[in-house]
Amino acid sequence: MSNFSDQFSEKIRFHEVKKAEWQRKFYFLVVIRLLIGLGMAYSLYHILYFxxxxxxxxxxxxxxxxxLTMVNLSIRVKRKLLYHRKGVAFFENEVGMQAHELNQLFADGEGKELADFAVDLDLLGAGGIFQRLNHSxxxxxxxxxxxxxxxEAVDQEQVEARQRLVxxxxxQADWMTAFLVEGLSEDLHEAGAISxxxxxxxxxxSSLWQWVTYLLPVLGVLAVGQYYIYDSKMIGWAAVILSWGATSYFGKDLKAHFExxxxxxxxxxxxxxxxxxxxxxEADGLLKAHKASLKSASEAVGALRSVASLANQxxxxxxxxxxxxxxxxxxxxxxxxxxxxxxxxxxFDAQLQLLGELDALVTLGWWQYTHPHYTVPTFGQRVDISALGHPLIPQSKCVTNDWGxxxxxxxILITGSNMAGKSTFLRALGVGMVLSQMGAVVYAKRWNMPILQLLSSLRHSDSLQxxxxxxxxxxxxxxxxxxLAEQRPSLILLDEILRGTNNDDKFEGSARIIEKLRRHEGLTLLATHDTALCLQYHGLKDIVHYCFESQIKGGxxxxxYKIRSGQAKNKNATFLMEQMGIV
Structure with a gap:
């Protein structure tokens, strides 16, 4: 972590120096433009009054x-200046993220539509997984x-192909930073897609008007020549009438396209x-195909930029x-x-979508580059996970777990006292499943699981509205x-189900849900405090018991926060209430 912080701090210093250089050039050009503008005004004064x-x-x-040349040069210099300003901001943000601060530059996905498990797994919003990951x-x-x-509808071949691209x-760290800083140099999200x-x-x-566009520059050159040589304005007036007549004829269309x-x-x-x-x-395979497809898009954007620059005159x-x-x-x-x-x-729009896909791949590539202690997932029918952690917990504080x-x-029935780690483990597993199917690296030393539909019921709230x-x-x-579990094999994460009813109803309802899920072609993890429920399903081959324990020593x-085989034996609710003076 400190190694990245040192690297990024060096990048900040580099961009600060470059920013200062381009700032001086920009101010110099501003002064030159001002002096030329005053000179032109003085010339115009002599022409009109003397x-x-x-x-x-x-x-x-x-x-x-x-x-006009200085204006265009100033625009280029300003873009360089903006690039290095954003370079400073980008690497300052990365230093902060290395210290597990919030991602300040990229969107958190708040308000976006996502799967039902998004709330359960803290995927969106400030401090969520998406904000931590996102560099689009x-x-x-x-x-x-x-x-x-x-x-949705992910298959192993698709994910593994994406992993290779990522x-x-x-x-190519230098290439990624150049791509990201270029994108940040204008607020592309604020302006929206350039559809x-x-x-x-x-x-x-029509073709007639196309010929008029060829004719007008010729008339303009002839008009200037006629005026200087013969002091005649006849061709000039013809050019003016034709040009402004055409501008008036296409006035509505010119306005709409200019906007x-x-x-x-x-x-x-x-x-x-x-x-x-x-x-x-540097690319091979499918990435090489992406490059080839974007080549004509680059030409299209270049041509569009030229048209827009001309129109902006x-x-x-x-x-x-x-x-x-x-x-x-x-x-x-x-x-x-x-x-x-x-x-x-x-x-063009399809090519921009392809650029968006590459942009997303760069996000996953940067995630992999800045998380060298994460692993590239593999996929198989056997569950084999080593050193699983949660990405929202700093590495220095995160307790990891092995699980197979x-x-x-x-x-799987998971028992344990309050705050022992059951819910965090479920969420770490769910987040790992999301990241693995995206093609991203996962917080683990080893991750092997089947690709499954992800379903969850971990958080609930009432609604007066x-x-x-x-x-x-x-x-x-x-x-x-x-x-949904009936439609596809799924990983189902459940935490203390049926909390809103009485104990007898809860026991019977939970038992019936377990019986139904035993027939489900997938994997279910159910965290519960109900020891009687666990005893009822003890010793069955298809149902496994794990637990998280707490200990009370010296008051x-x-x-x-380590997962163990078996059922939890220790409790802490009464002790906590005593410590807080509740009872």
């Missing part, structure tokens, strides 16, 4: 060209991660940079009036956008678990 057209006119247009920098990447976390990516569904057109774009792309220039740049980085990714009022009047700026960028739609539009079962064991009692809420959850209650 009628001194020459050489002031040359200086004005020369200054305008330099000014695109909306599609985040959605892909959440989709994988649902563990392993290959995890071995390019074009607005409906009110005017048909679509004008605010996303920075996004196109970042997506393009991320796709350029994909070219540098509309925002420079004086330059826009001059350039659109003589060279048909609006028709130029609109024509390019129509060509882009024809060439790339049909497959034979193929005959179908149902829905007029649902605690007990009825639990029954609804159990009903769903039992129904102190202690736990070792």
């Amino acid at each position: 009628k001194a057209v020459y050489p002031a006119l040359y200086f004005f247009f020369g200054g305008l060209a330099v000014f 920098v695109t909306p599609n990447g985040e959605e892909t991660l959440l989709k994988w976390m649902r563990c 392993k290959k990516i995890s071995e 390019m569904k074009m607005p409906e057109k009110s005017r048909k774009w 679509l792309i004008s605010q996303k220039v920075a996004l196109f740049y970042r997506y393009g940079r991320m796709m350029d980085l994909v070219e540098k990714l 509309r925002q420079n009022a004086l330059a826009y009036i001059i350039v659109n009047s003589l060279f048909g700026l609006d028709l130029q960028w609109y024509s390019r956008l129509m060509k882009w739609e024809q060439k790339y539009g049909a497959q 079962l034979s193929e005959e064991n179908r149902l 829905e007029q649902t009692s605690y007990f009825y809420a639990e029954l609804l959850k159990l009903q769903k678990v039992m129904r 102190e209650l202690t736990f070792d």
Whole structure:
């Protein structure tokens, strides 16, 4: 852990130095732009008030060209500056996460739709598993991660293929950091996916208008030449009338398409940079196919960025009036956008989805890279787990457990006193199952389990709004678990079921649920305080008993949080109430 903290602290220092360098360059360009702008204003003043057209006119247009160049250069410098700022923020966040602080930069998934076991396993929300894992920098990447976390219709071949991709990516730490910092340099989540569904057109774009886009620059050059050589404005007026006439004719469409792309220039740049980085990714097999598919996407984003940059010249009022009047700026960028739609539009959203999948794989790769004490899961019918821990508990404090079962064991009863570790063990097992089926590494030294549907009933709450009692809420959850368990082999995690009824009802109901689950083709773990229930099912081959014990020594209650075979013998509820002065 300290080794990573040292590495990341060194990265912070590197980005701080680079950030300071690019900050100085940015301020320098700001000053140069200001001086050029003042010079242009002074030239314009001479032209308008002193009628001194020459050489002031040359200086004005020369200054305008330099000014626009400086603007574009400033944008590039600002992007570099933003990259290194985010580099500092990224590695500061990673240092914090190494100390088990909250992930401050990436989404926690709160409010997203996930499987029913999400609440039971603390998957979403602040401090949850998703927030600890998540390093997705695109909306599609985040959605892909959440989709994988649902563990729906997963098969072993699919998971093992994903594991190979994740392993290959995890071995390229510098590439991963470059990809992640590039994505963070613009708030891609805030801006949303760059889906390019074009607005409906009110005017048909035809080949005639395409020829007009070729004609207007020629007219503009001839107009400038005619004015300087013959002091005539005839061609210039023709260019102005044709250009602004076309702008007026396509006015509604130009406005709609400009709104679509004008605010996303920075996004196109970042997506393009991320796709350029994909070219540098060392890849083989399926990862190589991902690279090939994203190559044309990189070209599409590059072309889109060029169109958006040209269209954004509309925002420079004086330059826009001059350039659109003589060279048909609006028709130029609109024509390019129509060509882009024809060439790339049909497959662009699918390519962005592929980038999102790669983004999700990078998240899993970074998780594997920063958790070298975790293991790559294997899958088989026998349960064989060594040193299982919970990812939300710091490694220095986490007590790990070894656990194994034979193929005959179908149902496991786990007993133990309050706070001894039963619920944490169930959640660690459930989280491990989720991570393993995502293709991620698991907090264990060895993990071998079958791939199973995950079902759980660990937490319940009543609802005044829905007029649902605690007990009825639990029954609804159990009903769903039992129904889904009939459809596919499942890992079922249950914690102290039927707490909302009397002891006799609870005993009989629990026994009937156990009898039904004994016939279930899967694996069930049931944590309970009911020793009588455990005694009823003692000595059966398909039902195994495990426990967590507590000890009271010298007036102190202690736990070792280790799982053992057999049934728990020690109790602590009365002792705790005495210690707290309740009784």
